Amino acid sequence: MGERPFLVIDTGGFEPVAKEGIMHEMAKQTRQAVAEADMVIFIVDGRQGMTPHDKTITDFLRKSGRQVMLVVNKAEGMRYSAVTADFYELGMGDPYVISAAHGDGVMDLVEEALNLALAQKPVDEEVAVDLGKAIRIAIVGRPNVGKSTMVNTLLGEERVIAFDMPGTTRDSIEIPFERSGQQYTLIDTAGIRRRGKVFEAIEKFSVVKTLQSISEANVVLLLLDAQQDISEQDAHIAGFILESGRALVVGVNKWDGLTSSRRDEIKIDLDRKLDFLSFAKFHYISALKATGVDQLMKSINSAYAAAMSDLSTPKLTRALIEAVEHQQPRRKGSIRPKLR
Template sequence: MADTRFKPVVALVGRTNVGKSTLFNRLTRSRAALVANISGLTRDRHYGEGRVGDYPYIVVDTGGFEPVATRGILVEMARQTAQAIAESDVVIFLVDGREGINAHDHEIARLLRKSGQRVLLAVNKAEGMRDHAGLAQFHELGLGEPHPISAAHGDGVSALADEALAPLLAEQAAEAAGPDSGAAGEEGAPDHRIKLAIAGRPNVGKSTLINTLVGEERVIAYDLPGTTRDAIEIEFERGDRRYTLIDTAGLRRRGKVFETVEKFSVIKTLQAIEAANVVLLLIDASDGISDQDAHIAGFITETGRALVVGLNKWDAIDREQREWVQREYERKLRFLSFARVLNLSALKGQGVGPVLKAVDAAHAAAFAKLSTPKLTRTLQAAVEQQPPPRKGIFRPKMRYAHQGGQNPPRIIIHGNALDAVPDSYRRYLEGQFREAFKLAGTPLSVEFKTSHNPYLKDES
C-alpha cells in the first residue's frame, strides 16, 4: 500500500556560497528533483526527496539569501526564501565555518527568530572543528547549539537530518499507532475517506468543479490564473461514501511563475497528489492538451496514484474542436490508457454526475485484492494465446503469479529466464490482467522474478 502521509518539508537557507546546494545533493543522495519536468521550478531553487529510515521528506534548496537587498533579482530571491521559510516544517540555516559570521548571517538569523519556525543552525566546512573554539562564535546568532558538518564529505549530515526530522517523524509514528490505525472494512478495503486531489494547470476549473460537487461556494473560483494559493481540504459525503476533496494550486510552465506564493504552492500540490488515494486530472478542453498537462499526468502516474481525467469546458468547443482534442489526447496522453476520461462542464454541472462514480471505481481498483489462483490462470491463458518471444535458444518460462502490493496493484510473476522478457510483452500481460480483474483507473505494476537454477555452476 502506498504511503499517503504528507512529507515534511525541510528548507535550506543561508547566504551565497555557504554550501546549500552541496548539502542538498548530500541529503537527496544526488537524486533528480521530484518534478524536474513540472512547472514552477526555477533555476535558483531545487526540490528533492530525502529519506530518514523509512520516512521520506522534501528538501528545498533556496537561492542565496540577502534580506537587506533593496532592488533587482536579490529582492525576488529574498521573497522566495522568506516564503520557503513560512511553508517549511523545519529550517536548516547554513553558515560558513571557515569565514565565520558576517552581517548577512545576523540579518538572516533575525528573520528566522521572528518567523517562529523551528531552526537548526548548521556550520558547514567544519572539518576538524567539532570541539574547536571557533564554533563558539556562532552562539551569538541566538539559534541554539551549532551543528558542525561537512556537506562535501558528509560529516555530521546524517545526524543533522535525524535531529531535524525527529519531532516530525515521532508525531507521524504516534498517529500511525493510534487506535484507528490499520482499521479495515469487511472486504479488506481501507476504512477511511477517499482522499481525492483535483490537479491541473491554473484556471482549468478545479475550484469550480469542487463547488459543483459539494453544492456550495466552498472555495474561491475566479477567472484569474493562480487564485488558489494552497491545498484546501474539504470533507463531504455522497450517499454512504465519505470524501476529502483537495483543491490544489495550479502548476504552471517553467518561466511563467511570477508571484512568490505561486512558486512555493508547488510544494503543497506535490504533497496533495502524494497524499491522495485518487487524483482527478482536470484539463481545459477549450485550450487543448498541452505539454504541461502531460508533465502533470506523468508525475501522477510516477506516484502510483489512481487517476480519473476530466476534460472540462467541453460545452465551449464545437464538434471539430472536440475531435481535435481527442486526437491530441491519444497522441500526448497515450500512457493514461488505464484512466477513465470524462467530458464535462464544471460551471454548468454537465457531465459531473459520473465523476464520483469513476473515482469510486478507480479507488476500488487501486485497493483490489487479486487472488493467486486467478492471477496464475490469467497468466497461463495469456501465455498460451501469445507466448513470450525467444531470446537466443531460450524462451522465458512463466510459472505462476501473485499479488505483491496495493495502491497501485503490483503483480509478481515467477519463472525462468524472465530477464529476457521485453517491455512490449510486459504491456501485453498488463492488458490481460486489467481485463481479467477490471482494473480501470489505476496504474498497474507487473514485475518478473527469475527462479535460481540450482544446477547452474558458479563460475566465480
C-alpha cells in the first residue's frame, strides 16, 4: 500500500478450544501467526453482535501481548454507536468500523494498522548492517525437489531433515556458512504448492514464509526436479521470483542416473516452458552426490555481483536502450512511454 510494503496473513476461522482435526491445526497456525505478527486485526461481525466465541478469542489475544485492533465488519448502513455498543464489553478500546464487502473504511484501517505497527518496531540499524555482509540465498521449489539435500551438501553436514516426503520442511530455516572465503546465509524453505492445493493451514503458512524468504534474499536458487516433468507450478514460482526483482539461478536437480536421450528431452522441455528465464544460468546437478555444485555457486556469486553492481549513466542508458529494443514498454492509453 503506497510505498510501505507489508505482509498480510489471512488466518482460517479460529477455534481456540478445538482439540483435533483441521480446526485444531488451523488454531495452532493462528497462534503461530499471532506470535509472529507486529499487529493483529481482530474482526467481529457487526450484524451478529458479540458472541461467547468473541470473548474466548479476546482472552487469548490479551494474553498474547500483541497489539490488537478490534474491527467491526458488516457495518454498512448502520450507525457507529449501534454497531459497536456490544463490543465495548470486550475491553479492547474503541472499535474500528468497516464494510469489507463495500470497501468502506478499509484503506483507513490499513493505514492506521501500519502506523501503529511501525511506531512500535523501530529499525535496528546494527542488524541491517550484519545481514548485508553475507549473500542471502533463498532455495525454493516445489515440494520434494531436494532443497534440504542441497543445503546439507553445501554445509557438508545434515542440518536440515531431508526425507522423501513432500512437506518435510515446514518452516523457513536460515543457516549462515562460509565457502571459499565468502559469507552466505542459506534460506531453506518449505516447498511451494499451487494455491488450490494448499488444503492444510500448516501448509498455508509455509507458503507465506517461502514468499517472504524470496523477498528477503539477494539471490534465489530455483530448484527443479529432472525426474519429474516441468510443471505449471515451476513456471509460477519462477514468475514470482521475477516479479520480486531478485537475481536468479536455476538448478535442475537429480540429473544423475538419467539417460542421454532423457536429458535431451528435459532440456527441450525447459526451453519451451521456461523460455522467459533464458537470461538465467541453468545448472544440471545432483545435490545428493554434490556434482555440479561448485559451478552453481560460482553462478550465484556472479548473479549477486551483477545485481549489486553500480552502473555508470552511459552503461545504464545502453542497457535501457537494449531492453526497449527487445521489448517495447506497455502503452498507457494511446501513448507509449519513450526514453529521454
